[in-house]
Amino acid sequence: MPELNTASMPDLVFAILFFFMVTTTMRSETLMVRLKLPQASEVQKLEKKSLVTYINLGPAMDIKYGTGTQMQLNDKFAQVEDIQDYIAQEKASMNESDQQLMTVSIKADEDTRMRYISDVKQALRKAYALKISYSARKAEN
Amino acid sequence: MAKKKRKVPSLNASSMADVSFLLLTFFLLVSSMDTDSGLARRLPPPPQNEDQLETVKVQERNLLVVLVNSSNETMVKSQVSTEWYQTDAELHGRGNKPSLKDKVKEFVLNTNNNPLLPELMEEDFGAPIGTVPVTADHVVSLQNDATTSYKTYIAVQNELVRAYNELRQEGARKYFGSDYDNLTTDQQEQVNKLYPQRISEAEPKNFGGGN
Numbered sequence: 001m002p003e004l005n006t007a008s009m010p011d012l013v014f015a016i017l018f019f020f021m022v023t024t025t026m027r028s029e030t031l032m033v034r035l036k037l038p039q040a041s042e043v044q045k046l047e048k049k050s051l052v053t054y055i056n057l058g059p060a061m062d063i064k065y066g067t068g069t070q071m072q073l074n075d076k077f078a079q080v081e082d083i084q085d086y087i088a089q090e091k092a093s094m095n096e097s098d099q100q101l102m103t104v105s106i107k108a109d110e111d112t113r114m115r116y117i118s119d120v121k122q123a124l125r126k127a128y129a130l131k132i133s134y135s136a137r138k139a140e141n
Numbered sequence: 142m143a144k145k146k147r148k149v150p151s152l153n154a155s156s157m158a159d160v161s162f163l164l165l166t167f168f169l170l171v172s173s174m175d176t177d178s179g180l181a182r183r184l185p186p187p188p189q190n191e192d193q194l195e196t197v198k199v200q201e202r203n204l205l206v207v208l209v210n211s212s213n214e215t216m217v218k219s220q221v222s223t224e225w226y227q228t229d230a231e232l233h234g235r236g237n238k239p240s241l242k243d244k245v246k247e248f249v250l251n252t253n254n255n256p257l258l259p260e261l262m263e264e265d266f267g268a269p270i271g272t273v274p275v276t277a278d279h280v281v282s283l284q285n286d287a288t289t290s291y292k293t294y295i296a297v298q299n300e301l302v303r304a305y306n307e308l309r310q311e312g313a314r315k316y317f318g319s320d321y322d323n324l325t326t327d328q329q330e331q332v333n334k335l336y337p338q339r340i341s342e343a344e345p346k347n348f349g350g351g352n
Contacts, residue, residue, distance in 0.1 A: 006158070009158050010154065010157040010158045010161055013158060013161040013162055013165055014161050016165055017161055017164050017165045017168065020165065020168035020169060021168055024168055024171065038291060038292045038295040038296070039295075040179075040180055040295055040296070040298070040299040040302075041299060041303065042180065042299050042302040042303050042306055043178040043179055043180060044178060044179070044180070044181055045176050045177075045178045046176060046177045046178065046179065049176070049177075052177065054177075103181075105177050105179055106179075107177075108291050109291070110290070110291055110292035110295070111290055111291070111292065112290070112291040113287065113288050113289070113290065113291070114209075114285045114286065114287060114288070114289040114290070114291060114294055115287035115288065117291060117294070118285075118287070121184060121342070124184060125184050125185065125186065125187045126187050128186070128187070129184075130183055130184040130185075130186060131181070131183060131184075132181070132182050132183075132184060133177075133179035133180065133181045133182070134179050134180045134182065134295055134298065135177055135178070135179040136178065136179050136180060136295055136299075137178075138178055
């Protein structure tokens with residue numbers, strides 16, 4: 001019986017490996033709020049991941065923080081007043097040419113009251129982070 | 142001179158495949174391919190000083206007010222008519238009411254040059270569109286209550302975007318004879334200029350009280 005030549009197997013696997021290494025972005029934060037994103041049909045994909053900053057809004061997973069809407073920036077809960085510092089920090093970590101293109105993705109639970117969203121929006125305006133995106137799931141309707 | 146034949150020791154590379162497979166599985170597991178998607182918006186820059194809030198005057202006929210109240214009902218009001226939508230289905234045009242999308246399209250187009258709908262102005266958009274009358278100054282003002290739910294708000298936002306997207310699609314069909322998605326970036330820009338998204342998101346007011 002002729003044997004199959006598997007000498008090129010490592011090369012193949014390495015090729016796939018490199019593909020994944022390049023395309024992957026490590027999940028850097030663990031979600032601490034419950035997010036059920038609203039649905040929308042006209043959503044656009046956010047192009048460059050490195051230019052996107054996330055703001056998560058929703059009820060806390062852990063019941064000890066209560067059932068109200070909480071905001072998570074990076075890995076901890078924060079108040080609306082912290083947004084400006086957060087944005088400034090994120091901006092500082094970017095290239096100067098990329099700062100103009102910075103997008104803030106607001107990921108909010110669909111049951112969130114607009115009051116919180118508006119507060120966040122006002123804070124973002126003050127921080128001059130004017131490009132925003134309301135995160136939503138793609139749906140046909 | 143005796144020549145010693147040197148043997149190059151060969152490295153045993155048979156475990157290379159195993160090692161790379163391990164690495165591969167690791168990256169397969171940690172990678173998240175999901176890309177975020179959403180409705181893109183541009184916020185207005187912050188007011189220079191606190192007193193000059195919302196001083197932009199807009200002619201009444203150029204304004205379409207879309208209001209979402211605390212019980213998640215939507216009202217759309219222009220100089221011509223006012224419409225109430227109680228549910229999502231009505232928003233999409235079921236239940237004997239014109240859908241929000243159609244109302245917005247009618248408002249932006251003003252095909253019959255209705256004096257109660259936004260003013261038509263001749264503007265040059267370059268070939269092949271040429272000079273056409275458009276409602277350059279129209280504003281869709283989206284207002285919401287503090288207790289409006291985000292879900293409804295996004296549903297309404299989505300309908301507004303859908304209205305503009307359909308207008309652009311129709312424009313692309315009319316002037317370029319192909320789908321909007323198939324146009325070049327420059328052509329898309331031209332169509333976007335023809336139908337610019339002029340949605341203003343005002344600060345919410347607390348009409349309904351409640352939490």
